[in-house]
Amino acid sequence: MDLVQLQRQLVDYRTSLYHEGFLDEQFTQLQELQDENNPDFVVEVVSLFFQDSERLLNELSKALEQQIIDFKRMDAHVHQLKGSSSSIGAQRVQKLCIVFRNYCEARNVEGCLKCLQQVKHEYALVKTKLESMFQLEQQISNAGGSIPV
Amino acid sequence: MDSCNCIEPQWPPDDLLMKYQYISDFFIALAYFSIPLELIYFVKKSAVFPYRWVLVQFGAFIVLCGATHLINLWTFTMHSRTVAMVMTTAKVFTAVVSCVTALMLVHIIPDLLSVKTRELFLKNKAAELDREMGLIRTQEETGRHVRMLTHEIRSTLDRHTILKTTLVELGRTLALEECALWMPTRTGLELQLSYTLHQQNPVGYTVPIHHPMINQVFSSSHVVKISPNCPVARIRPAGKYMPGEVVAVRVPLLHLSNFQINDWPELSTKRYALMVLMLPSDSARQWHVHELELVEVVADQVAVALSHAAILEESMRARDLLMEQNVALDLARREAETAIRARNDFLAVMNHEMRTPMHAIIALSSLLQETELTPEQRLMVETILKSSNLLATLINDVLDLSRLEDGSLQLDLGTFNLYAVFREVLNLIKPIASVKKLHVSLNMAPELPEYAIGDEKRLMQTILNVVGNAVKFSKDGSILISAFVAKAELLRDSRTPEFFPVPGDNHFYLRVQVKDSGIGVSPQDIPKLFTKFAQTQSTAIRNSGGSGLGLAICKRFVNLMEGHIWIESEGLGKGCTAIFMVKLGIPERLNESKLAFMPKVPPNLGPAAFPGLKVLVMDENGVSRMVTKGLLVHLGCDVTMVSSSEECLRVVSHEHKVVFMDVCVSGMDGYEIAIRIQEKFTKRHERPIIVALTGNTDKVTKEKLMRVGMGGLILKPVSLDKMRSVLSDLLEHRVLFEAV
Numbered sequence: 084m085d086l087v088q089l090q091r092q093l094v095d096y097r098t099s100l101y102h103e104g105f106l107d108e109q110f111t112q113l114q115e116l117q118d119e120n121n122p123d124f125v126v127e128v129v130s131l132f133f134q135d136s137e138r139l140l141n142e143l144s145k146a147l148e149q150q151i152i153d154f155k156r157m158d159a160h161v162h163q164l165k166g167s168s169s170s171i172g173a174q175r176v177q178k179l180c181i182v183f184r185n186y187c188e189a190r191n192v193e194g195c196l197k198c199l200q201q202v203k204h205e206y207a208l209v210k211t212k213l214e215s216m217f218q219l220e221q222q223i224s225n226a227g228g229s230i231p232v
Numbered sequence: 233m234d235s236c237n238c239i240e241p242q243w244p245p246d247d248l249l250m251k252y253q254y255i256s257d258f259f260i261a262l263a264y265f266s267i268p269l270e271l272i273y274f275v276k277k278s279a280v281f282p283y284r285w286v287l288v289q290f291g292a293f294i295v296l297c298g299a300t301h302l303i304n305l306w307t308f309t310m311h312s313r314t315v316a317m318v319m320t321t322a323k324v325f326t327a328v329v330s331c332v333t334a335l336m337l338v339h340i341i342p343d344l345l346s347v348k349t350r351e352l353f354l355k356n357k358a359a360e361l362d363r364e365m366g367l368i369r370t371q372e373e374t375g376r377h378v379r380m381l382t383h384e385i386r387s388t389l390d391r392h393t394i395l396k397t398t399l400v401e402l403g404r405t406l407a408l409e410e411c412a413l414w415m416p417t418r419t420g421l422e423l424q425l426s427y428t429l430h431q432q433n434p435v436g437y438t439v440p441i442h443h444p445m446i447n448q449v450f451s452s453s454h455v456v457k458i459s460p461n462c463p464v465a466r467i468r469p470a471g472k473y474m475p476g477e478v479v480a481v482r483v484p485l486l487h488l489s490n491f492q493i494n495d496w497p498e499l500s501t502k503r504y505a506l507m508v509l510m511l512p513s514d515s516a517r518q519w520h521v522h523e524l525e526l527v528e529v530v531a532d533q534v535a536v537a538l539s540h541a542a543i544l545e546e547s548m549r550a551r552d553l554l555m556e557q558n559v560a561l562d563l564a565r566r567e568a569e570t571a572i573r574a575r576n577d578f579l580a581v582m583n584h585e586m587r588t589p590m591h592a593i594i595a596l597s598s599l600l601q602e603t604e605l606t607p608e609q610r611l612m613v614e615t616i617l618k619s620s621n622l623l624a625t626l627i628n629d630v631l632d633l634s635r636l637e638d639g640s641l642q643l644d645l646g647t648f649n650l651y652a653v654f655r656e657v658l659n660l661i662k663p664i665a666s667v668k669k670l671h672v673s674l675n676m677a678p679e680l681p682e683y684a685i686g687d688e689k690r691l692m693q694t695i696l697n698v699v700g701n702a703v704k705f706s707k708d709g710s711i712l713i714s715a716f717v718a719k720a721e722l723l724r725d726s727r728t729p730e731f732f733p734v735p736g737d738n739h740f741y742l743r744v745q746v747k748d749s750g751i752g753v754s755p756q757d758i759p760k761l762f763t764k765f766a767q768t769q770s771t772a773i774r775n776s777g778g779s780g781l782g783l784a785i786c787k788r789f790v791n792l793m794e795g796h797i798w799i800e801s802e803g804l805g806k807g808c809t810a811i812f813m814v815k816l817g818i819p820e821r822l823n824e825s826k827l828a829f830m831p832k833v834p835p836n837l838g839p840a841a842f843p844g845l846k847v848l849v850m851d852e853n854g855v856s857r858m859v860t861k862g863l864l865v866h867l868g869c870d871v872t873m874v875s876s877s878e879e880c881l882r883v884v885s886h887e888h889k890v891v892f893m894d895v896c897v898s899g900m901d902g903y904e905i906a907i908r909i910q911e912k913f914t915k916r917h918e919r920p921i922i923v924a925l926t927g928n929t930d931k932v933t934k935e936k937l938m939r940v941g942m943g944g945l946i947l948k949p950v951s952l953d954k955m956r957s958v959l960s961d962l963l964e965h966r967v968l969f970e971a972v
Contacts, residue, residue: 112951116862124862132855166894167855169948 086228093219094231100216105209109172114232129213132171136206139164143199147192157195158187164202175205254308257301264298286333286340293333296326374526377405382533391541395427398534402509403429406523409476409512414464415505416441416485423464423506439463445480450504455481455524455531464508476511477519481531483507485538507531579631586627593620633785643792647819648688650680650742654715657695665703670711672703677716684742685817690789694797697782698746698810706750709807718743718813739817741795749807753799761799762787790814842959845869846887848920850880850905851894856948860892860925863955877905884909888920890943890962895924903940921962925950 100106117124139160146157165180179202186194220230268291275287303319381401385394399411410430414423422438423446439446445462458465460475482504509527511517597617605613632641658674665672695713702711718741753761762783783797790797793814801808847869851857857873864871872888874880884891893905906922913919921943946958 108951113859113862115952116859116866118866121862121865128855128858128862131858135854163853166853166948170853170856170859 086223086226089219089223089226090228090231093216093223096216096219100212104174105212107172107174109169111172113171126217128171129217132167132173133210135167136164136176139167140199140203140206147196147199152192154187154190158184161187173209176202176209179205250308254305257304261298261302261305264294264301268294286336289329289333289336293326293329296322296329300326371522374405374522377401378526378529381405381530385533385537389541389544391538391545394534394537394541398530399427399429402527402530405526406509407512408509410510412464412508413483413505414439414508416503420503426505446506449480449506450482453482453528455479455527457519458508460510464506465510474514474516476513476515476517478508478510479519479524479527480506480508481527483531483538484535507534583631587624590620590624590627594624629782629785633788641792643687643690645685645687645817647683647685649682650684650816651676651682653688653692653695654713657692657699658713660696661699661703665711668703668706669708670703670706671709672699672711673713675712675714677714679717680715680742681740681818683819685819686793686814687789691793691814694786694789694812694814695744697786698744698812701782702746702748702750702810706748706807709749711749712747713744714747715742715744717741738820739815741813742816743811743813745809745811747807747809752804752806752808753801754804755801758799758801762797786812842963843868845889845959845963846872847890847892848872848874848880848884848888849892850874850877851892851925852876853894856894860950863950863952864892866952867956867959880905881908881912884912884920886913886920890959891920891922893922893924895926903936906940906942923958923962
């Protein structure tokens with residue numbers, strides 16, 4: 084595909100992510116932090132986010148399978164997830180975490196289970212989207228062009 | 233018998249005749265002896281009798297005569313020769329003395345007679361003196377009356393009192409029957425009876441002024457006797473047999489405007505009042521000279537007193553008028569202030585009320601433009617946007633103008649890039665100009681400084697307005713904008729005599745000329761251009777919109793910037809040139825000015841803003857820790873990361889200037905860590921500033937932070953700009969409190 088077309092595609096894609104609420108301005112901030120001293124900053128942060136979130140989601144699933152549910156520990160995990168997602172600007176995930184925390188406080192198992200499913204779903208979505216975006220960026224830099232901001 | 237020499241008596245001694253002779257002689261002698269005694273007695277009594285010698289002589293003469301007669305007693309009978317001898321001697325002496333006395337008396341008697349004449353003369357003189365004394369006393373009394381009258385008159389400044397007192401006192405002093413004062417009316421053609429002593433007659437009775445007798449009185453400065461039949465004197469009830477004599481005197485009325493110091497004796501005005509004095513009827517009294525003189529003196533005094541009273545009245549009236557005017561002015565001022573305040577309140581409210589919906593309309597219309605629209609819809613939205621923009625501009629203009637009018641507008645001074653302003657104007661105007669096929673060119677003089685101090689927004693507004701006008705009023709052709717530094721000789725422009733700019737060291741005058749080739753302006757319309765709401769009545773431009781406020785506002789902005797704006801045109805159809813000069817400051821040192829507008833610096837100028845600043849970041853959450861590190865590294869800091877509180881306490885050293893701590897950590901309370909860190913460093917200057925990163929800014933958290941002694945609080949998520957400003961604040965003040 085043409086370089087210009089690729090770039091335009093990237094811009095459109097990013098705009099759509101913002102529009103659909105997957106990402107918020109925190110993500111823009113991250114992009115601003117990327118410069119020639121730190122060329123892969125965004126990718127690194129996002130990768131770390133993926134690792135962290137998967138770990139946390141596993142922990143949460145395990146906790147909800149227990150007989151006696153440790154809501155406090157769950158709350159801590161959700162809190163962590165909320166912090167991570169807000170740090171990179173994964174808006175939808177962050178919002179769900181807030182809801183999740185409310186259920187934990189209310190010790191509502193059903194609510195928690197439902198919420199966990201939703202969080203997993205949203206996380207998967209945002210992960211896919213971000214990965215596609217990075218792929219596009221990679222294609223552009225391979226073609227020798229510069230990534231538009 | 234002896235012969236006797238004596239004559240024999242002819243008759244016998246016992247004759248009766250002899251006896252009678254004998255007795256008479258005896259008594260004569262007695263009398264003669266007693267007279268001198270009496271004389272001596274009385275002379276002794278009187279002290280001043282000048283003729284003693286005469287008396288002595290007379291006394292001697294009398295005594296001798298007496299002696300003679302006494303001795304005669306012995307000659308009646310026979311007497312001896314001795315007796316005859318004594319008799320003879322006595323007689324001789326007597327003869328001598330009497331002759332001498334007689335001689336003496338010739339001298340003395342005329343003297344005695346003249347004494348009598350002198351006495352008569354003195355008596356006459358005394359009578360005359362008495363008369364004169366009486367006269368003098370009368371005069372003195374008159375004088376006393378005059379003085380008293382004058383004192384009475386001059387002791388008051390009230391006109392009525394003066395006149396009334398005059399009449400009363402005169403009446404009393406001179407025992408007048410009637411005394412009246414006639415004042416000239418406003419028209420000056422009549423004399424009106426103003427005051428009378430006894431008020432027998434109606435006040436308000438008038439007499440025409442041009443009566444021969446009245447003229448006679450007015451033309452003389454003395455008292456004039458007038459006939460009792462004169463109209464001014466006919467104010468007594470008729471029926472008296474013999475009306476008393478009447479005199480009249482003029483009383484000059486001095487006007488304020490007549491006071492000329494130089495010709496004080498001659499009165500320039502001929503306004504007189506008439507004072508008429510009437511003696512009692514049937515008294516056969518006559519006017520005496522001294523009484524007339526008294527009347528003259530009084531009349532003069534009255535004139536002076538009246539003029540004083542008039543002056544006083546005048547000044548009191550003027551003062552009252554001034555006071556009234558003051559009150560009225562005060563009221564007007566307060567009303568004006570109230571009006572201004574009301575207007576400002578109205579404007580403030582309207583400002584907000586009008587702008588809010590305008591913003592909503594404009595914002596939403598522009599958002600609407602971004603969406604999918606059919607061409608018709610797009611056209612409609614564009615029209616809405618254009619109209620609402622115009623309306624917004626109009627609202628702003630009107631509000632600005634009102635604020636400019638009462639001087640409450642102040643310039644927002646700041647350092648700005650002069651070239652950028654012109655480029656911006658050019659960018660804004662180019663689309664419209666190209667639509668109209670107008671060519672716009674900008675010429676900036678090289679000696680113009682890059683940066684200047686002034687009100688950027690309003691300068692841009694002015695330039696835009698002027699250039700916009702040029703575009704608006706040109707159908708084709710070109711527009712040339714030139715900007716340069718005004719030279720000193722150009723500063724004194726003969727066309728603007730009231731503008732005296734003074735160039736100085738830290739300011740310069742920017743001169744901008746916008747020349748267009750449009751419809752121009754006729755010379756008589758040029759002054760009107762800068763007045764509000766006035767538009768030239770050319771039909772070609774009537775539809776081009778605008779409220780006519782633009783140039784008025786520009787003029788006020790330019791004036792605020794201590795400059796001048798004017799328009800030159802050679803006439804209709806010959807284009808016009810708008811020229812303005814404004815005073816701008818020269819920034820001191822370029823790096824200082826750069827520092828001053830740091831907020832506008834784009835982020836990629838930011839790195840190395842805090843080179844080498846050692847900071848410690850503590851956050852349990854890996855992702856957020858990494859993001860914070862990224863932020864700080866981007867700003868040039870040297871970042872150490874820790875993921876737990878224990879690690880934090882271990883790692884923190886005096887080299888770390890700032891510690892960023894996420895306080896939503898489990899395990900040890902973030903606040904506790906802060907306390908522990910502070911305990912670790914006893915010396916103040918070694919202690920790092922601790923900043924909390926949190927998603928929570930309720931009051932409780934803040935209070936906790938304050939109590940613990942944290943340097944500040946940042947709300948997550950943190951943007952790059954926020955972090956930068958936080959760090960700069962922290963390093964400057966060592967404390968921030970909240971950055972949201």
